[in-house]
Amino acid sequence: MNPFAYQRATDAAGAVAAVMGRPGAAFLGGGTNLVDHMRLGVALPDLLVDVTRLPFDRVEELPDGGVRVGALVRNSDLAADKLIRGRYTALSQALLAGASGQLRNLATTGGNLLQRTRCVYFQDVSTPCNKRAPGTGCSAIGGYTRYHAILGASEHCIAVHPSDMAVAMAALDAVIVVLGKDGEHRVRLVDFHRLPGETPERDTVLEHGELIVAVELPALPSGARSAYRKVRDRASYAFALVSVAAMLDVRDGTIAEARIALGGVAHKPWRATRAEAVLRGAPATRENFRRAADAELADARPQPGNAFKVKMAANTLVAVLRDLTSEAAR
Numbered sequence: 001m002n003p004f005a006y007q008r009a010t011d012a013a014g015a016v017a018a019v020m021g022r023p024g025a026a027f028l029g030g031g032t033n034l035v036d037h038m039r040l041g042v043a044l045p046d047l048l049v050d051v052t053r054l055p056f057d058r059v060e061e062l063p064d065g066g067v068r069v070g071a072l073v074r075n076s077d078l079a080a081d082k083l084i085r086g087r088y089t090a091l092s093q094a095l096l097a098g099a100s101g102q103l104r105n106l107a108t109t110g111g112n113l114l115q116r117t118r119c120v121y122f123q124d125v126s127t128p129c130n131k132r133a134p135g136t137g138c139s140a141i142g143g144y145t146r147y148h149a150i151l152g153a154s155e156h157c158i159a160v161h162p163s164d165m166a167v168a169m170a171a172l173d174a175v176i177v178v179l180g181k182d183g184e185h186r187v188r189l190v191d192f193h194r195l196p197g198e199t200p201e202r203d204t205v206l207e208h209g210e211l212i213v214a215v216e217l218p219a220l221p222s223g224a225r226s227a228y229r230k231v232r233d234r235a236s237y238a239f240a241l242v243s244v245a246a247m248l249d250v251r252d253g254t255i256a257e258a259r260i261a262l263g264g265v266a267h268k269p270w271r272a273t274r275a276e277a278v279l280r281g282a283p284a285t286r287e288n289f290r291r292a293a294d295a296e297l298a299d300a301r302p303q304p305g306n307a308f309k310v311k312m313a314a315n316t317l318v319a320v321l322r323d324l325t326s327e328a329a330r
């Protein structure tokens, strides 16, 4: 591991100034992703600014019925929080589907959003990778692609974003609160992560030194239900092959509102806007669920090693929608 300096931040503006003023500086959250990357030589920060003592560790109800989650709320605390379990079931389920109990105890909300891809070539510094070393090529294309993208990829990178939590937040219309040099601004989660295009080294729209301070979850329609389902190679410690987060508001058998996101299929949590458009205003039937899934996956471009994901994603989406509308779930 390269030598690095360590500072414990005592105020948010000071933390932002410290990282912005030094190109090699990075924030340290729970360290469960960044420290692994430092050990592997994937990340080489020369200064770590530890933000875990900043006062962003609360889950608070907002006056409009939404909820504000501090960026330092640990994943296990967020999953167990009463407001989250009661109102945002998909988010609690997604968090509990991620990593292990010990990791969730350390991992923070902000760090989880910024965790980097698990593409094996990205983590192996002996192989070409445009995301880690721009311009070197993509070892995954023509290589091992079981965990790679089927939607929105480019010839420069076919990696997927690994977070479960972010997929649920995408379906719940979450907004990220960012502190930069000019104060706070807000970015919708669906606009926060990027598709790879020609610059796969950039995962998000965040500028160097900008600090995530919170995530806000808007109030859901009164009758809304939400759920998260993850399909993976084994029951623990495995990233999603595909996952689905969905929120449905069904009134008298008709879908008044549908918000859906897919995980494990793209460089960002994939908001399934085509499926939503098919479902809005339609009867909540299995045929319509299938039509919605097919519409969403129509543009899928799988790799030779992950063609199975297209059907898997469609079937998982149908299954989640059926669960959400089954009599037993009411």
Ligand SMILES: Cc1cc2nc3c(=O)[nH]c(=O)nc-3n(C[C@H](O)[C@H](O)[C@H](O)COP(=O)(O)OP(=O)(O)OC[C@H]3O[C@@H](n4cnc5c(N)ncnc54)[C@H](O)[C@@H]3O)c2cc1C
Pocket (backbone or CB within 6 Å): 026, 027, 028, 029, 030, 031, 032, 033, 034, 035, 036, 051, 071, 097, 098, 099, 100, 103, 106, 107, 108, 109, 110, 111, 112, 113, 114, 115, 162, 163, 164, 165, 210, 211, 212, 213, 237, 238, 239, 240
């Ligand atoms: C064995 C293993 C299995 C896992 N399985 C899963 C899984 O199934 N599903 C899943 O979703 N995740 C999984 N994870 C990943 C885990 O969820 C992430 O490592 C964790 O959420 C990262 O949070 P952290 O606070 O530790 O981030 P850190 O490692 O501290 O930071 C990650 C990145 O975010 C930056 N950062 C941190 N906080 C902020 C902030 N507030 N503002 C701006 N930048 C910030 C850091 O500089 C760094 O670049 C797994 C990890 C391991 C090691």
Ligand code: SF4
Pocket (backbone or CB within 6 Å): 117, 119, 120, 121, 122, 128, 129, 130, 131, 132, 137, 138, 139, 140, 141, 156, 157, 158, 159, 200
């Ligand atoms: S898919 Fe992306 S992360 Fe993986 S090797 Fe190619 S460029 Fe690197």
